Amino acid sequence: MRQRLMWVLWPSFVVAGVAEIAFFTLVDPQELYLFGEPVYFSRMATYSIGFFGFWAVCAAASFFTCFLQRSAKEVNAHRHPAAH
Amino acid sequence: MSSPNPVPHTAAEETVEQSLYEVSRKIYPRSVTGWFATWRWVFVWLTQLVFYGCCWLPWNGRQAMLFDLVERKFYIFGLVFWPQDVFFLAVLLIISAYSLFLFTAVGGRLWCGYACPQTVYTSIFLYIEEKVEGNRMARMKLDSLPLSLRKVYLKAGKHAIWIIFSLWTGFTFVGYFTPIKTLTTGLLHLDLGPWEIFWILFYGLATYGNAGWLREQVCKYMCPYARFQGVMFDPDTLTVTYDRERGEPRGSRARKTDHREKGLGDCIDCQLCVAVCPTGIDIRDGLQYECIGCAACIDVCDQVMDKMDYPRGLIRYSTENAIEKHWGWRDILGHVIRPRVLVYSGVLMVIVIAFLWGLAVKPELRVDVLRDRAALAREVEGGLIENVYRLQVMNVSEIPQRYEISVQGLKDIQLIGPRVVAVAPATTQALTLQVRVPPESGKTGASTIYFDLRSVSNPRIAVHEKARFLLP
Numbered sequence: 001m002r003q004r005l006m007w008v009l010w011p012s013f014v015v016a017g018v019a020e021i022a023f024f025t026l027v028d029p030q031e032l033y034l035f036g037e038p039v040y041f042s043r044m045a046t047y048s049i050g051f052f053g054f055w056a057v058c059a060a061a062s063f064f065t066c067f068l069q070r071s072a073k074e075v076n077a078h079r080h081p082a083a084h
Numbered sequence: 085m086s087s088p089n090p091v092p093h094t095a096a097e098e099t100v101e102q103s104l105y106e107v108s109r110k111i112y113p114r115s116v117t118g119w120f121a122t123w124r125w126v127f128v129w130l131t132q133l134v135f136y137g138c139c140w141l142p143w144n145g146r147q148a149m150l151f152d153l154v155e156r157k158f159y160i161f162g163l164v165f166w167p168q169d170v171f172f173l174a175v176l177l178i179i180s181a182y183s184l185f186l187f188t189a190v191g192g193r194l195w196c197g198y199a200c201p202q203t204v205y206t207s208i209f210l211y212i213e214e215k216v217e218g219n220r221m222a223r224m225k226l227d228s229l230p231l232s233l234r235k236v237y238l239k240a241g242k243h244a245i246w247i248i249f250s251l252w253t254g255f256t257f258v259g260y261f262t263p264i265k266t267l268t269t270g271l272l273h274l275d276l277g278p279w280e281i282f283w284i285l286f287y288g289l290a291t292y293g294n295a296g297w298l299r300e301q302v303c304k305y306m307c308p309y310a311r312f313q314g315v316m317f318d319p320d321t322l323t324v325t326y327d328r329e330r331g332e333p334r335g336s337r338a339r340k341t342d343h344r345e346k347g348l349g350d351c352i353d354c355q356l357c358v359a360v361c362p363t364g365i366d367i368r369d370g371l372q373y374e375c376i377g378c379a380a381c382i383d384v385c386d387q388v389m390d391k392m393d394y395p396r397g398l399i400r401y402s403t404e405n406a407i408e409k410h411w412g413w414r415d416i417l418g419h420v421i422r423p424r425v426l427v428y429s430g431v432l433m434v435i436v437i438a439f440l441w442g443l444a445v446k447p448e449l450r451v452d453v454l455r456d457r458a459a460l461a462r463e464v465e466g467g468l469i470e471n472v473y474r475l476q477v478m479n480v481s482e483i484p485q486r487y488e489i490s491v492q493g494l495k496d497i498q499l500i501g502p503r504v505v506a507v508a509p510a511t512t513q514a515l516t517l518q519v520r521v522p523p524e525s526g527k528t529g530a531s532t533i534y535f536d537l538r539s540v541s542n543p544r545i546a547v548h549e550k551a552r553f554l555l556p
Contacts, residue, residue, distance in 0.1 A: 003305075010306055025170045028156065043154045044262075044279045 012058030111364040114220040118383025127198040186428040188316040193377035205295035216242040254288030300363040319404040357381035448481040461554040468520040479507035493533030
């Protein structure tokens, strides 16, 4: 479980960092719109929220990868508890 | 599985699954002294003096090293980088990567062993741990003892020092992104912004967790470099190597024994190389990806060899070829220059030269011209056609500047609005300008005109910026 948590949280953290740098170098947070309204947070707040947003999205992708990595055996295991 | 029958879990499969990430046992590295340990401390001091010190250096009335995220400007001593300069950042990353490739190809994991923050902070945290809890044996004993007042006292003391050190590290880190003097004032008046507090705690916690708890697990399970550094290795790469031929068969013996007579090699199997290893491996098993090249085993083995009156270097920096072909230092150095190293150095040199050239010719003035789309072209008094422009004048230098503005490109072109604009250091000034021409100056449609801005004090600082003029 601990490994899976690391597999989900760590690579997503690294990629979120890269995405954060790339995105906010190109886009000024003060020029963003949120639900049609200009973003009124401070730049620091937008950067921080942005980072956790990226992290969450990347973690979702890592989680999905982990989820699909389960072998057929593991997926079927609960159906034949007494098979072996 | 292609087999139609359900195949039961075999023991072997389960071992494979588990041994990939075995339950990690706590490693108690024995502290070590010697040539390489001294070099590691030199690098710990150097890197940390730079890290904790650089943010306090003043330059031109500001912080010398400041990555001002709020103002979106990076200051590195005399240089100011704007978001438009992202190219430099990208090239800098490429230079770092290529330097790492080059170092790795020649000297193996020099980065990991001496300069990586993970190694540096683990060294510092281990030093604190040893000062509070005692040496390796004392620490192992303390951990095995039941809870007592002394144990709580020692553990609490260690963690308190770790936490204070981590918070200072977090504070310093944030001090590179928010001016550290503002941050200090905020801290003294207990008036820090919520995000500053958050990031100080976040980075502090990361330091505490990585150097205090995770340690070698970061290198073994989290570091991508540890996984791909082998790609840069070849048989002429220097690595920490155990001389199997000389050491085997290993075995304990009395100091006075003639071990050759007993058919023994030079390794006395004292296990000290394992005890000092921060990642808990046995270097005698050969090169492993867990080996961070810290050379602690070399230091400790040399001490053992000295005690036994055997020559030093049973474990030493050597190359695969050198061990196999019994090369000396002269041969090893002779093989440093080889195609891989030449290619890495060549590419690195080209990029560094391009980077420095780019820095040297980095413009000190930038101008963005935007035609006012709302107004299009309109006719004004005297039958002239007017277009309106918004200019963003960026003084990228650190000196206040005044720029003369002129416009050319169409016959009898006139500029209405300010002719000179003053821009403070490292700031942007927006201004609106009207440009007028007689209708017969050009064809109907878009024509090209040029705005010229020239510094009053230094005519070499100038920009010739293209714009489009619409004629109805």
